[in-house]
Each structure stands twice: as structure tokens, then as C-alpha cells.
Amino acid sequence: MNEKNDVNTKDALLAAAIGVIADKGFDAATVRDICGRAGANVAAVNYHFGGKDALYVAVLREVFPKGEYNGSASSSAPPRERLHAFLSNLASEIYERGNGLVAQRWAIFLREMAKPSPNLDFIVRRQVQPRADELRDIIVSILGPDTPEQVLAFASSNIWALALDHLLTQSILDRLSPQRPTVHGNMEDFVNHLVTFSLGGLHAVKGSS
Amino acid sequence: MNEKNDVNTKDALLAAAIGVIADKGFDAATVRDICGRAGANVAAVNYHFGGKDALYVAVLREVFPKGEYNGSASSSAPPRERLHAFLSNLASEIYERGNGLVAQRWAIFLREMAKPSPNLDFIVRRQVQPRADELRDIIVSILGPDTPEQVLAFASSNIWALALDHLLTQSILDRLSPQRPTVHGNMEDFVNHLVTFSLGGLHAVKGSS
DNA sequence: CAGATATTCAAACAAGCGTTTAAAAAGAGC
DNA sequence: GCTCTTTTTAAACGCTTGTTTGAATATCTG
Known part of the structure; x- marks a missing residue:
């Protein structure tokens, strides 16, 4: 059967694939590169997973485990605190340094967002x-239950955009203002700014509807 | 020399390349596809441009002409009006329907943002x-000249993120809430919402700094 | 018209891709 | 220790990519 070296090779392939795909994207990642990093033969991917596409599916199941997210704060907490917990949690994940699994998760997510594959449904x-469900709940608790659907949809998009911002526009900002203050060194400032800006925007929208 | 058929073929290649690259991105676009659409031979790209990379440079020079943007509103107008003009102009460009040059411009920009090439500097x-210079000027006129640099940088990023939002997250929103109200049909609502939300956020940030 | 130049074309090239093959190596069960 | 199954391996396959080639065609020049 399969017990010792099998598991090692298969796991090594999976780990290597996660790294390569997070770095270069699925299209640019080559089977030879993945097998090279895993110390395995070129044919290993096909033997253990059945092909490059199937390996990608296995990678996604590993990187996006089921039922992992459990919310950021108690739903009975005050709205401002809930929003702060939500944005703080999201920001710390997105802007985390290093090559940990969380960073790779968002890297793969970003690439799928820019160039969707059939697997984007799964990732979403x-x-x-x-997270979107939780955010919507928080927004309703701020704007009130009678908020028009369109305002709710716009506001959700807005806050998502604010949170994902740097993930998406980092390449631009690097070229636009190379000496800008980094987010990593001011994470607490950044999150507080986000909360203040978001709440200001939400209340303004609430008053005008 | 080159007068009739040369110009025709060269222009046809350029037009075809813009379309294909805006659709699929530079990597996925093949010279055979481009030449096919242009009704030219496979060797035409190398003859007229010197290679695929050089063709891409020519495409970018065509799609992003120099000195085209002249601002959205008079700098003497009231801040709210300037912000409205800025966001309205940006939104109408980004969310414009059809395959016009403006739509292709933002499509190429999005792909470069997600996977930067050496040409991203040029595009930026x-x-x-x-646009960034103008936006910064508008924000200063709202927050005041003594605003800390960090707040200014964060606020600029925020409003850019709000404007680019749907361009970046459309693929997500399609899967998250397929029956959401479209932006295209409510452009005026959307822009007004953006202005209100942005001003609310800015004033909140101003008060807390 | 002739001759030089510019352009098009079918065909082939080298390199890289994911995948397949068949034999060698390693391990499991008795 | 021997047999059967699982895993690894080097080599090759078929395909697509961007690019090159050299001959054929078109265009311009004097």
C-alpha cells in the first residue's frame, strides 16, 4: 500500500505546489518547477494527483480548509467594536509578512480574482x-434594518475595497510613491484609520438615504 | 518605402493586439491569435515590430497616450464638487460598457496591476x-494643509480603492451575489454614494487626527 | 520596363509545456 | 527468499509557443 515514502513525496509535492503557485500563479507555475522543489521526478505529479489541474484542486483544498473562519467578534458587541475586530483581523491576515500559509492564501486569492479559473467559486x-456574511451583519447593525438593498450592497463593497486595498494596489503604490509610509510598520494606525474612515462613510450614507 | 499596405497591416496588427491583450492578458495572448485577427501572416509581428514584447510596448503607447488627462474640474471649484467630478469621471471610464479604447485601457491596467511587467512603470x-496628483490636491483642500503625511497617504489609498473597487472585485461579486444591483444601471446613484461615503470618511478622519 | 527595395507567405526551427511510457527500484505479505 | 504491488525514474511523446528562414510577391524608383 502507501505508508512511508508515498506520503512524503505526495506531501512534498503539495507543499511545493502551494509555494510555487502562490508565487507565480497557476499558469506560470510549471510541473517541472514544482517537482524540482519537491525533490521528485517530473512524473510524480501525474502519478500522485492525476495531472496539474487536479494538483491545483488539492492545493486549494489544503489552502482554503472548510469551516475555518468563525467570525471576528461576538455579535452582541457594539458595532464599532465588531467593525474594528473585523477589519483588524482581515488586515493582519492580508498584510502579514513572510511566506506562511495565510499569506499564500491571499496571494492565491488575489491571482484568482484578477484571472478567475473555474475554481474561483470554491475559493469564494x-x-x-x-466574512462577507459577517460584514453585512455588522453594516446592518450600523445602518439599521430598513436600509435599502442598494445602499447595503454599495456599502459592503466599499468596506471590502478598503480592506483589500493595499493587497490590490501595492504594485501601483510602489511605483507611485516609493517612500510612502509602509502599512506593516503602522498596522495599528492603519486599522484605526480604516475603522474611523469606514464609520464616517457609513454614517454619512445613512444620513443621506 | 512604406505607404499603403504596410501601414494597413501594421495598424491592423496593433488594433488586433490591443483587443486580444485586453481580453486575455499579454501572457495568454498568442501572436498567432493576433495575426489571425489582423488577417496577417504569423511572421508579420516580427517583421513590423521586432517581436511580441516590442509589439506590447507599441500597444501600451497607443492605449496610454501622453498627456491625455487634463483633470476633472477647475481647481477653484468647491471641494465637494471637485471630488464629485473626479469620481464621476473615473467611474464612467472604468464601468463604461463595450470594447472601446477606454474599456481596453482599464482592462490592461487591471492585468498589469495583478501581475506587473516591466512596463507597469510606464502605465503608472x-x-x-x-489622477493621483489631482486626487491628492482635492484631499488636501478638504483635510487642510497641515494634515499629517500618513493620513494623507491612507486617505488617498482609500478613495482610489473605492473607485477601483468594482473593477477589481467584479469576479468575486458575481459569485457572491449574482443578482446584486448592477452598477451600470445606477451610475448616478453609485457616484453619489461614493462621494457621500468618501466625504463622510474624510471628515471623520479629519476630526480624529 | 528594369532593378532595387519592401512586404508577404508557407514552412520549419528550437525551446518549453503537460503528459505518457516502460523499465528499474523499493516495499509488503506470506 | 520469493512474488506481487507500489513507487520512482529517465526518456520520450505530442503539442504549443515565439521566432527565423528563404523564396515568392508586391511596391517603389529611376
Whole structure:
């Protein structure tokens, strides 16, 4: 059967694939590169996973585990605190340094967002849906239950955009103002700014509807 | 020399390349596809441009012409009006329907943002810089000249993120809430919402600094 | 018209891709 | 220790990519 070296090779392939795909994206990642990093033969991917596409699916199941996200704060907490917990949690994940699994998760998510594959549905279900549900709940608790659907949709998009911001525009900002203050060194400032800006925007929208 | 058929073929190649690259991105675009659409031979790209990379440079020079952007509103107008003009102009460009040059411009910009090439510097200089300068000026006129640099940088990023939002997250939103109200049909609502939300956020940030 | 130049074309090239093959190596069960 | 199954391996396959080639065609020049 399969016990010792099998598991090692298969796991090594999976780990290598996560790294390469997070770095270069699925299209640019080559089977030879992945097998090279895993110390395995070129044919290993096909033997253990059945092909490059199937390996990608296995990678996504590993990187986006089911039912991992459980919310940022108690739903009974005051709205401002809930929003702060939500944004703080999101920001610390997105802007985390290093090559940990969380960073790779958002890197893969970003690439799928820019160039969707059939697997984006899966990623959205695992990664975005629970957070989006929570955010919507927080917004309703701020704007009130009678908020028009369109305002709710716009506001949700707005706060998502604010949180994802640097993830998406980092390449631009590097070229636009290379000496700008980094987010990493001012994470607390950044999150507080986000909360203040978001709440200001939400209240303004609430008053005008 | 080159007068009739040369110009025709060269222009046809350029037009075809713009379309294909805006659709699929530079990497996924093949010279055979481009030449096919242009009704030219496979060797035409190398003959007229010297290679695929050089063709891409020519495409970018065509799509991002120099000195095209002249600002959205008079700098003497009231801040709210300037911000409205700025966001309205940006939104109408980004969310414009059809395959016009403006739509292709933002499509190429999005792909470069997600996967930067050495040419992103050029695009930023032509496409982003003038708008970013104007936006910064508008924000200063709202927050005041003594605003800390960090707040200014954060606020600029925030409003850029709000404007680019749907361009970046459209693929997500399609999967998250397929029946959401479209932006295209409510452009005026959307822009007004953006202005209100942004001003609310800015004033909140101003008060807390 | 002739001759030089510019352009098009079918074909081939080298390199890289994911995948397949068949034999060698390693391990499991008795 | 021997047999059967699982895993690894080097080599090759078929395909697509961007690019090159050299001959054929078109265009311009004097």
C-alpha cells in the first residue's frame, strides 16, 4: 500500500505546489518547477494527483480548509467594536509578512480574482462568503434594518475595497510613491484609520438615504 | 518605402493586439491569435515590430497616450464638487460598457496591476500619476494643509480603492451575489454614494487626527 | 520596363509545456 | 527468499509557443 515514502513525496509535492503557485500563479507555475522543489521526478505529479489541474484542486483544498473562519467578534458587541475586530483581523491576515500559509492564501486569492479559473467559486465559498456574511451583519447593525438593498450592497463593497486595498494596489503604490509610509510598520494606525474612515462613510450614507 | 499596405497591416496588427491583450492578458495572448485577427501572416509581428514584447510596448503607447488627462474640474471649484467630478469621471471610464479604447485601457491596467511587467512603470506614469496628483490636491483642500503625511497617504489609498473597487472585485461579486444591483444601471446613484461615503470618511478622519 | 527595395507567405526551427511510457527500484505479505 | 504491488525514474511523446528562414510577391524608383 502507501505508508512511508508515498506520503512524503505526495506531501512534498503539495507543499511545493502551494509555494510555487502562490508565487507565480497557476499558469506560470510549471510541473517541472514544482517537482524540482519537491525533490521528485517530473512524473510524480501525474502519478500522485492525476495531472496539474487536479494538483491545483488539492492545493486549494489544503489552502482554503472548510469551516475555518468563525467570525471576528461576538455579535452582541457594539458595532464599532465588531467593525474594528473585523477589519483588524482581515488586515493582519492580508498584510502579514513572510511566506506562511495565510499569506499564500491571499496571494492565491488575489491571482484568482484578477484571472478567475473555474475554481474561483470554491475559493469564494470558503474564503469570502463567511466574512462577507459577517460584514453585512455588522453594516446592518450600523445602518439599521430598513436600509435599502442598494445602499447595503454599495456599502459592503466599499468596506471590502478598503480592506483589500493595499493587497490590490501595492504594485501601483510602489511605483507611485516609493517612500510612502509602509502599512506593516503602522498596522495599528492603519486599522484605526480604516475603522474611523469606514464609520464616517457609513454614517454619512445613512444620513443621506 | 512604406505607404499603403504596410501601414494597413501594421495598424491592423496593433488594433488586433490591443483587443486580444485586453481580453486575455499579454501572457495568454498568442501572436498567432493576433495575426489571425489582423488577417496577417504569423511572421508579420516580427517583421513590423521586432517581436511580441516590442509589439506590447507599441500597444501600451497607443492605449496610454501622453498627456491625455487634463483633470476633472477647475481647481477653484468647491471641494465637494471637485471630488464629485473626479469620481464621476473615473467611474464612467472604468464601468463604461463595450470594447472601446477606454474599456481596453482599464482592462490592461487591471492585468498589469495583478501581475506587473516591466512596463507597469510606464502605465503608472501615463495613467495613474496625473489622477493621483489631482486626487491628492482635492484631499488636501478638504483635510487642510497641515494634515499629517500618513493620513494623507491612507486617505488617498482609500478613495482610489473605492473607485477601483468594482473593477477589481467584479469576479468575486458575481459569485457572491449574482443578482446584486448592477452598477451600470445606477451610475448616478453609485457616484453619489461614493462621494457621500468618501466625504463622510474624510471628515471623520479629519476630526480624529 | 528594369532593378532595387519592401512586404508577404508557407514552412520549419528550437525551446518549453503537460503528459505518457516502460523499465528499474523499493516495499509488503506470506 | 520469493512474488506481487507500489513507487520512482529517465526518456520520450505530442503539442504549443515565439521566432527565423528563404523564396515568392508586391511596391517603389529611376
